Every structure is written in C-alpha cells, then in structure tokens.
Amino acid sequence: xxxxxxxxxxxxxxxxxxxxxxxxxxxxxxxxxxxxxxxxxxxxxxxxxxxxxxxxxxxxxxxxxxxxxxxxxxxxxxxxxxxxxxxxxxxxxxxxxxxxxxxxxxxxxxxxxxxxxxxxxxxxxxxxxxxxxxxxxxxxxxxxxxxxxxxxxxxxxxxxxxxxxxxxxxxxxxxxxxxxxxxxxxxxxxxxxxxxxxxxxxxxxxxxxxxxxxxxxxxxxxxxxxxxxxxxxxxxxxxxxxxxxxxxxxxxxxxxxxxxxxxxxxxxxxxxxxxxxxxxxxxxxxxxxxxxxxxxxxxxxxxxxxxxxxxxxxxxxxxxxxxxxxxxxxxxxxxxxxxxxxxxxxxxxxxxxxxxxxxxxx
Ligand code: UD1
Ligand code: UDP
Numbered sequence: 009x010x011x012x013x014x015x016x017x018x019x020x021x022x023x024x025x026x027x028x029x030x031x032x033x034x035x036x037x038x039x040x041x042x043x044x045x046x047x048x049x050x051x052x053x054x055x056x057x058x059x060x061x062x063x064x065x066x067x068x069x070x071x072x073x074x075x076x077x078x079x080x081x082x083x084x085x086x087x088x089x090x091x092x093x094x095x096x097x098x099x100x101x102x103x104x105x106x107x108x109x110x111x112x113x114x115x116x117x118x119x120x121x122x123x124x125x126x127x128x129x130x131x132x133x134x135x136x137x138x139x140x141x142x143x144x145x146x147x148x149x150x151x152x153x154x155x156x157x158x159x160x161x162x163x164x165x166x167x168x169x170x171x172x173x174x175x176x177x178x179x180x181x182x183x184x185x186x187x188x189x190x191x192x193x194x195x196x197x198x199x200x201x202x203x204x205x206x207x208x209x210x211x212x213x214x215x216x217x218x219x220x221x222x223x224x225x226x227x228x229x230x231x232x233x234x235x236x237x238x239x240x241x242x243x244x245x246x247x248x249x250x251x252x253x254x255x256x257x258x259x260x261x262x263x264x265x266x267x268x269x270x271x272x273x274x275x276x277x278x279x280x281x282x283x284x285x286x287x288x289x290x291x292x293x294x295x296x297x298x299x300x301x302x303x304x305x306x307x308x309x310x311x312x313x314x315x316x317x318x319x320x321x322x323x324x325x326x327x328x329x330x331x332x333x334x335x336x337x338x339x340x341x342x343x344x345x346x347x348x349x350x351x352x353x354x355x356x357x358x359x360x361x362x363x364x365x366x367x368x369x370x
Pocket of ligand 1: 051139
C-alpha cells in the first residue's frame with residue numbers, strides 16, 4: 009500500500025527538528041507534503057530555516073499568525089482540518105508541544121487519521137506552561153509516540169499509554185546539530201561581526217510566556233543577566249525573540265550590560281552556541297543543543313522537561329532570581345564538560361521514517 013504523509017509544523021523549533029525527517033521522506037520517495045500553520049511568519053522565525061536547511065517549500069500555509077491561545081488554536085484547527093480533508097493523508101507527523109502541534113493532533117485524530125508525535129513523553133509537571141497542556145493532550149491522542157529517551161518512554165507508560173505505541177528513537181535535534189555544526193563552526197564569522205571571541209562570552213535566549221510576559225519575573229531575570237556580565241566581565245549576547253522584544257518595550261525594561269541581537273538563522277545560532285563559554289536560556293531546544301555541543305547551560309526556569317541534561321551534568325535549573333542565577337553560573341563554570349549526550353546518535357529521523365513505512369507495509 010502506498011502511504012501518504014502530512015508533515016505539519018508551525019514554529020522555528022518544529023522546522024529545525026522536522027528537517028531530518030523531511031529529508032528522509034524525500035530520500036525514500038515517500039508521498040508527503042508539508043503543511044505550515046503560519047504560527048511563526050516573520051522571515052527569521054520561519055522561511056530562513058526552509059532556505060538554509062534546503063527544505064522543500066510547504067505545499068500549504070494556513071497563515072494563522074499571532075493571537076490568544078484560543079483564537080490561534082481555533083484558527084489552526086479549522087485551517088488544518090480543511091487541508092487534511094482535501095489531501096486524506098494516512099498519517100500526520102508533528103513535533104513538540106506548540107499550539108500548532110495541538111491543533112494538528114486534534115484535527116487529524118477526529119478525521120481518523122493516524123498521528124505520529126515526535127518528541128513524545130516530555131513533562132515539566134507544570135500545568136501553568138501552555139506547552140505542558142499541549143504535550144499531555146497530544147501524547148494521549150497519538151498513535152505513534154516517538155520518545156527521544158528511555159526516560160520519556162517511562163513517563164508515557166506511567167500514564168497508561170500502551171507500550172506498542174511507543175518507540176525510543178533519539179531526538180531529531182541531534183540529527184540537526186550533527187548535520188550542521190561543522191559548517192557553522194568553520195564557515196561562520198558572526199563572532200567577528202559582533203567583536204567577540206570564542207569562549208569569551210555568554211549567550212542568552214529567553215522567550216517563554218511565564219518568563220517574559222510577567223514584568224516582575226522578566227525584570228528580575230534581566231537584572232540577573234546584568235549582574236552576570238558585571239561579575240564575570242564577559243559580554244552577554246541575547247538573541248531576542250519578538251515576544252520578548254515586545255514585552256521589554258511594553259514594560260520599559262532597559263538592561264544595562266546585555267547586547268541584544270535579533271533572532272538569527274540556524275547556522276549562525278549554532279556558531280554562537282558552540283563557541284559560547286556558557287548559555288543561559290529558558291528554551292527547550294537550547295537545553296538539548298548545549299548538552300550535545302558540550303557547552304554548559306543554566307536554565308532560567310523553575311523546572312525542566314529535559315531532566316536528562318541535568319542528570320548528565322550539562323544543565324542546571326536556576327529559577328529566576330539574580331542571586332541564584334549568579335550562583336548557578338559559578339557552579340556550571342566549574343564543571344567538566346565531558347558528559348555523554350543522552351539524546352541519541354543523530355539518526356532519529358531515519359528511525360522514525362523506517363517505523364512509519366514498516367507499519368504501513370505491514
Ligand atoms: C511559540 C510556542 C513555544 C515555542 C516557541 C518557539 C506555543 C504556545 N508557544 O511561542 O512553545 O517555544 O513558539 O519559538 O505554541 N511573533 C512575531 N513573529 C512571528 C511569530 C510571533 O513577531 O513570526 C511575535 C508576536 O508578537 C506574537 C509573539 O511573538 O504575539 C508570540 O508568538 P506565539 O507564536 O504566540 O508564541 P511564541 O512565544 O513564539
Ligand atoms: N535558534 C535559532 N536562532 C536563534 C535562536 C534559536 O535558530 O536566534 C534555534 C536553536 O538552535 C534551537 C531552536 O531555535 O534549535 C530553539 O527554538 P526556541 O527556543 O524558539 O523554542 P523551544 O525549543 O523552546 O520550543
């Protein structure tokens with residue numbers, strides 16, 4: 009039987025983490041198409057990754073854009089359903105925990121289309137995070153759950169998900185890093201344009217709703233970063249997500265010692281990340297990438313759904329107070345960086361495509 013696959017994605021990390029799967033689908037001549045929800049639409053959050061990672065264009069873009077959770081999810085649900093009805097794929101592949109992923113899972117499952125969830129089984133156990141709600145709902149309506157690690161599989165089984173639906177594949181972020189890091193390290197000269205030197209700066213990303221939408225929390229974190237710059241006498245470079253830029257302006261926050269740069273493409277970010285002395289972040293993907301790249305990470309949150317990074321020693325969860333941020337930076341700067349990457353061998357995309365094609369043949 010010839011299988012048809014819909015790859016549904018909508019945000020920066022989904023494009024990066026779906027790239028190896030999309031390449032495998034192409035290589036094996038699987039009949040597939042890409043549906044972009046349009047949750048991210050600015051060039052540097054969306055199209056730049058298609059261009060740089062040489063991905064085929066999305067066949068559909070339902071142009072959702074930004075709004076409240078309910079409006080955004082509702083708009084995507086309607087847009088995705090229309091396309092799925094028209095195309096009748098056998099399986100919808102989604103990655104991660106965004107509103108795009110939730111909408112695609114709900115639309116597909118109610119049309120009796122199989123759902124394959126890449127990066128299943130992550131839990132922060134913090135239901136104030138919109139992503140946590142999305143992860144739980146999506147895992148529980150998926151047919152194939154691609155868990156990145158055994159820890160994630162254990163979580164899924166503990167929630168009553170049948171073992172025959174769960175496959176431990178590794179995380180496709182390892183595929184993306186392995187396939188691009190050498191080019192980024194060798195060809196990139198972004199450090200030169202910023203006037204900074206390898207291992208002599210800190211890199212920052214912060215964009216989570218619970219960090220930047222709260223003026224008290226965001227101000228406290230920025231104060232902590234200013235103190236880090238002063239105490240360690242190193243530049244702090246912050247690739248600032250548009251959500252955070254908007255909030256910084258709205259709350260009139262003016263960090264003293266932090267260099268703000270707009271979001272950059274994947275190769276540039278990998279260059280910045282791999283050559284940083286240490287990274288401070290609230291991003292999920294950045295916690296994983298630093299662990300893979302051997303760069304110490306301080307997570308500016310109260311919890312993480314990537315506990316594997318803390319377990320191997322690449323990451324520490326600092327919370328949001330300036331004192332604790334300084335303390336955690338000091339701890340991480342003193343650590344060895346020869347930990348083992350727990351997220352797999354860089355062949356997760358291959359494995360996932362093998363599983364879906366074998367299931368459809370068998
Ligand atoms: C979303 C995901 C988050 C993920 C992040 C990746 C949800 C609930 N959140 O958060 O899990 O970590 O993407 O980056 O799905 N904006 C632009 N240009 C764009 C997109 C957004 O300027 O292309 C601005 C708008 O002001 C918008 C704000 O960013 O209101 C937030 O965008 P949204 O997609 O709602 O959430 P993210 O913070 O990007
Ligand atoms: N990233 C990027 N440019 C940037 C900042 C991040 O390409 O300026 C990449 C980064 O390499 C990682 C992904 O974006 O692969 C992480 O996405 P984000 O932090 O937006 O979302 P999360 O992983 O928290 O869902």
